[in-house]
Each structure stands twice: as C-alpha cells, then as structure tokens.
Amino acid sequence: MTESSYYLVEKKGEVAWVYLNRPEKKNAMHLPAWQDAPAVYADLDADPDIRVIVVAAKGPSFCAGIDLMGMVGAMPELMEEQKGGVKWRFIPKIKMLQETMSCIEKCRKPVIAAVHGHCIGAGLDMISACDIRLCSADAVFCLKEAAVGFVADVGSLQRVPRIVGEGIARELAFTAKTIDARRAREILLVNEVYADQESLMAAAEAMALEIAANSPLAVQASKDVLNFGAGRTVGEGLDYVASVSANIVPSDDLMEAFTAFAERRAPKFTGK
Incomplete structure (x- = not known):
C-alpha cells in the first residue's frame, strides 16, 4: 500500500476509506497532497478486494483548499519574471496538479465523497471528480479561485458544469460565493444532506456497501x-x-x- 503523509487509507472489507489527514491545517493541500493521490488511487484500482472507495476527512473540515504558502517552494515560477520560458516550465506542473483530481475520475472503482465542514477551492475540485457526493448539514462549498486572483485550473470548470449545469457553474465561478449544504442539494452538487458527520459517514458506508453488493x-x-x-x-x-x-x-x-x-x-x- 502506498504510504502518504496526507492520505490515510483504511480498508474495511470491500470498501476503502481514503481520509484527507492534515486536520491541523483543515486539510489544506500541500505538495504531498498533490503528489501522492495518483499512487493511492492506482493501488486501490488494482486491489481486487476493493469495490468502492469513500473519500472523507479527518478534523473539522473536509478541505480548506490549496496551501498556497506550502506550494511556493515547489513552484518558484510563481515568483519569477513571467517570460515565455518560465511559463513553459510551469505547464507540466499544472498538469501534475490536474492529475491529482483526474486520477479519481479515472479510477475504475466508484468513488463517493463524504463532505463535512469546509470544502473550498481544491476541495471542490476533488469532489467534482468523484462519482457521488454526500454532505453533512454543516458543509459549505466555494469555487474560490476568482476571489484570490487566478482561474480554477485543475478540474472544477470542466466538471462542475456537468453536475450543476452551465448557469449555476458560472455563477459559482464568477462570484466565488460560498454556498451551504441546503443550496448544494438544491443545485444537485450533492445527492443528499445528513444532519451531522456521524450520520453522513453511516450513510456513505451504507451506500458503498449497496454498490459493493452488485457485480x-x-x-x-x-x-x-x-x-x-x-x-x-x-x-x-x-x-x-x-x-x-x-x-x-x-x-x-x-x-x-x-x-x-x-x-x-x-x-x-x-x-x-
């Protein structure tokens, strides 16, 4: 099994639980979060005993987004004079970030996102690559990038419109507004809303087992x-x-x- 300082993988029968496990930073995504995901999902994809994956999080929030300060060292191009050569070197790094989310979509096993607390920026990118999204009543969601001066470039602008429709996706992207769980259910960003994290996790497990019982x-x-x-x-x-x-x-x-x-x-x- 792939070792990661960000992801904690627990296997329970035919269901694998992938926890975002940096609770002291509200699971903000630093370099290991981006680098480790492909190997984590490749391992689960290749495991014949695993039929369904649930993505959840430790701590008070699902994901507070990208850890910008933690990523500066890995992307010095952000601080360099913006010439053509610098930008050209930056493209493969963006592609690497994109693969962090795309590997979830490419994984042959169904992936259920179980969201509580904040799901901001990169967190929304991640759950939009999942097959099914569930949340607790305290969950809030934000396509944050326009508010911090850059375009969402790792999947939200491609996947969210397929989930909620073009008009709602553009509203979320242009306003960078935060929406609550009730609104997320209204626009079909999530399938169901549960009273608290405990009932959310129980429901995610029940759905995973229901899927796992099929061929x-x-x-x-x-x-x-x-x-x-x-x-x-x-x-x-x-x-x-x-x-x-x-x-x-x-x-x-x-x-x-x-x-x-x-x-x-x-x-x-x-x-x-």
Missing part, C-alpha cells in the same frame, strides 16, 4: 461508459457501450445472477 464488473463498466459519454453525443455513447457490453457478456457474474434468481437467494458476485 463489480458491471459497476466498473458502467462508470467507464458514463465517463466516456461525458461531452459526447448519444450516438457515440451507444456505440461505445455496445462494444463494452459485447466484451463483458457473458460473465461469471451474469451466470451467478441467473442462478441466484432461480434459487431465490442473493447473488454472490466475484467480478469475473
């Missing part, structure tokens, strides 16, 4: 098809899912579903 082959293929379809036409999506379906059927999971139905019992899927 992992079918669930992961469904995520792949949904990801492919983003930004493409219905026809393109149908062509792709026809290929995916033809490649995974028949399967042991499908035969198990038939057998379990005939025997009037719950199926036991293996992902084969």
Whole structure:
C-alpha cells in the first residue's frame, strides 16, 4: 500500500476509506497532497478486494483548499519574471496538479465523497471528480479561485458544469460565493444532506456497501461508459457501450445472477 503523509487509507472489507489527514491545517493541500493521490488511487484500482472507495476527512473540515504558502517552494515560477520560458516550465506542473483530481475520475472503482465542514477551492475540485457526493448539514462549498486572483485550473470548470449545469457553474465561478449544504442539494452538487458527520459517514458506508453488493464488473463498466459519454453525443455513447457490453457478456457474474434468481437467494458476485 502506498504510504502518504496526507492520505490515510483504511480498508474495511470491500470498501476503502481514503481520509484527507492534515486536520491541523483543515486539510489544506500541500505538495504531498498533490503528489501522492495518483499512487493511492492506482493501488486501490488494482486491489481486487476493493469495490468502492469513500473519500472523507479527518478534523473539522473536509478541505480548506490549496496551501498556497506550502506550494511556493515547489513552484518558484510563481515568483519569477513571467517570460515565455518560465511559463513553459510551469505547464507540466499544472498538469501534475490536474492529475491529482483526474486520477479519481479515472479510477475504475466508484468513488463517493463524504463532505463535512469546509470544502473550498481544491476541495471542490476533488469532489467534482468523484462519482457521488454526500454532505453533512454543516458543509459549505466555494469555487474560490476568482476571489484570490487566478482561474480554477485543475478540474472544477470542466466538471462542475456537468453536475450543476452551465448557469449555476458560472455563477459559482464568477462570484466565488460560498454556498451551504441546503443550496448544494438544491443545485444537485450533492445527492443528499445528513444532519451531522456521524450520520453522513453511516450513510456513505451504507451506500458503498449497496454498490459493493452488485457485480463489480458491471459497476466498473458502467462508470467507464458514463465517463466516456461525458461531452459526447448519444450516438457515440451507444456505440461505445455496445462494444463494452459485447466484451463483458457473458460473465461469471451474469451466470451467478441467473442462478441466484432461480434459487431465490442473493447473488454472490466475484467480478469475473
């Protein structure tokens, strides 16, 4: 398992819990937070025993955003004279930051975000790359970047519009306003709001177990098809899912579903 000074990974049966674990800084994302994520999710993607991932956080907040002071040393280009060569060197570093979020979306296992407290800037980038978002009543969300003088460049402006629609996404990006859990539910940024963190975590676990009880082959293929379809036409999506379906059927999971139905019992899927 990948060791990280920012992420704490706990495996409970078929569910992996990935905790943002820098509570003394409200889980502000310093360099290890950005560097370690791809390996963390790659390990979980490759683990055949894990079927669902829940992203949560230790401490009073989910994530206070990027740790700007903590990142200055890793990005001296921010402080240099802005000439072409400096900017050219900066592009790969932005790409690295983008991969921190994109690796969540690319992970074949479904990822549920369980958000409490502040979810600001990079925190919103992170949850927008997750498949499902849940929160507690004390959660607040902000696409903060316009208020601090730069454009959100690691995924929010690409993913949030797909979740809440163009008009709401532009409002959030242009105003940099903070919204509460009730408003987040209204605009479908989150699927459900729970009274407190305890009930949030219980609900996230229950949903993860509900997903894990299904065929992992079918669930992961469904995520792949949904990801492919983003930004493409219905026809393109149908062509792709026809290929995916033809490649995974028949399967042991499908035969198990038939057998379990005939025997009037719950199926036991293996992902084969």
